[in-house]
Amino acid sequence: MFALTGIGKLVTNDPIHDSGLLGVITDAALVADESGRITWVGKQQDLTSHTDIRPIDVGGRCVIPGFVDSHTHLVFAGDRAEEFEARMAGRPYSAGGIRTTMTATRGASDDALRANVARLAAEALASGTTTIEVKSGYGLSTPDEERSLVAARTATTETTFLGAHVVPPGVNADDYVAEVTGPMLEACAPHARWIDVFCDRGAFDVDQAREILRAGAAKGLDMRMHANQLQHGGGVALGVELGVASCDHCTHLADTDIEALASTSGSTVATLLPTAELCTRSPFPNARRLIDAGVTVALASDCNPGSSYTTSMPLAISLGVISMHMTCDEALWAATAGGAKALRREDVGSLKPGSRADLVVLNAASHIHLAYRPGVAQIGAVVREGRVVAGSL
Numbered sequence: 001m002f003a004l005t006g007i008g009k010l011v012t013n014d015p016i017h018d019s020g021l022l023g024v025i026t027d028a029a030l031v032a033d034e035s036g037r038i039t040w041v042g043k044q045q046d047l048t049s050h051t052d053i054r055p056i057d058v059g060g061r062c063v064i065p066g067f068v069d070s071h072t073h074l075v076f077a078g079d080r081a082e083e084f085e086a087r088m089a090g091r092p093y094s095a096g097g098i099r100t101t102m103t104a105t106r107g108a109s110d111d112a113l114r115a116n117v118a119r120l121a122a123e124a125l126a127s128g129t130t131t132i133e134v135k136s137g138y139g140l141s142t143p144d145e146e147r148s149l150v151a152a153r154t155a156t157t158e159t160t161f162l163g164a165h166v167v168p169p170g171v172n173a174d175d176y177v178a179e180v181t182g183p184m185l186e187a188c189a190p191h192a193r194w195i196d197v198f199c200d201r202g203a204f205d206v207d208q209a210r211e212i213l214r215a216g217a218a219k220g221l222d223m224r225m226h227a228n229q230l231q232h233g234g235g236v237a238l239g240v241e242l243g244v245a246s247c248d249h250c251t252h253l254a255d256t257d258i259e260a261l262a263s264t265s266g267s268t269v270a271t272l273l274p275t276a277e278l279c280t281r282s283p284f285p286n287a288r289r290l291i292d293a294g295v296t297v298a299l300a301s302d303c304n305p306g307s308s309y310t311t312s313m314p315l316a317i318s319l320g321v322i323s324m325h326m327t328c329d330e331a332l333w334a335a336t337a338g339g340a341k342a343l344r345r346e347d348v349g350s351l352k353p354g355s356r357a358d359l360v361v362l363n364a365a366s367h368i369h370l371a372y373r374p375g376v377a378q379i380g381a382v383v384r385e386g387r388v389v390a391g392s393l
């Protein structure tokens, strides 16, 4: 159990507190119980009647919900630094690089895969990510996808089966789709909450993606997808048709895609991954157009060794604001409450009674500094389920 006081600005994401998006309370306090749930938030002057424990004073700093990173690929071995170097020298990015990581991943032991997940999950946590989704997708065979998900499960309950990342070399595409929807799904479903498919040039087409997502749903998995990253295609339209929780990337959209996403009233989120565009020198998705059309937008890191080797949600927020024209409020909301919506979670992404006490004390007076000071470490402390897990209070 703990109480925080001296919070200059508390971002709750609970609209009952102000007319803005972030539900900000100034000169605030917050109380959590032993089970790691928030029991009260409000003005500091009203705290005494809500707890008798000695509060911890955060000295006027800003407190925000922990980041919800709804899209990562942490299960892999090796890296692709040479591919990055070549890309920076002019070689274009393509889905084919996934096969390089597949070879390294297949050659790695279970312990090595688990260690890589733990290393990156700890890195994410230290930068404020208190909820993380982790995909398989570099095994691309039934045993390697299954053990990838077992490794993912050691870090999170938000695990995603992405056997349909690309077709592995030497395998016929139809045969591979049959494997993914048959024995691979059978082996992987017990370890996953979600099914995902990379529906794009060089990966899977719309009909294959539909078959794969439907098979996953029939096995009880919830659906999400990679859509419209490398080119305009039917991925987003398919996602809306199937009611997936999130269409991720959304870099190349037609007006009809935006209208389709908006028509779901937030039940299909557009998750934008601007660090992937940064690291592949691609055009950024048009976040402004999406938000203005009424689409619910999330920001995530896409951490993977090919297109986006970063776990930093603060960097995604900076890019959201500086390069994608989101407001500072919209970008923080997208990285917290938006991520929670993309994972269909009610208990994270906001700070209100009943929510998990997952929060970040910034070394700044306002969340604006997250975008305003790109690349600067401003995480004072990270609290997950009521416990300090990085930094100190």
Ligand code: NIG
Binding pocket: 073, 094, 095, 097, 098, 101, 198, 226, 229, 276, 302, 304, 305, 306, 307, 308
């Ligand atoms: O989300 N787009 C597909 N998957 C990853 C990239 C994977 C890779 O290049 O290794 C992504 O960007």
Ligand code: FE
Binding pocket: 071, 073, 226, 302, 304
């Ligand atoms: Fe991805």
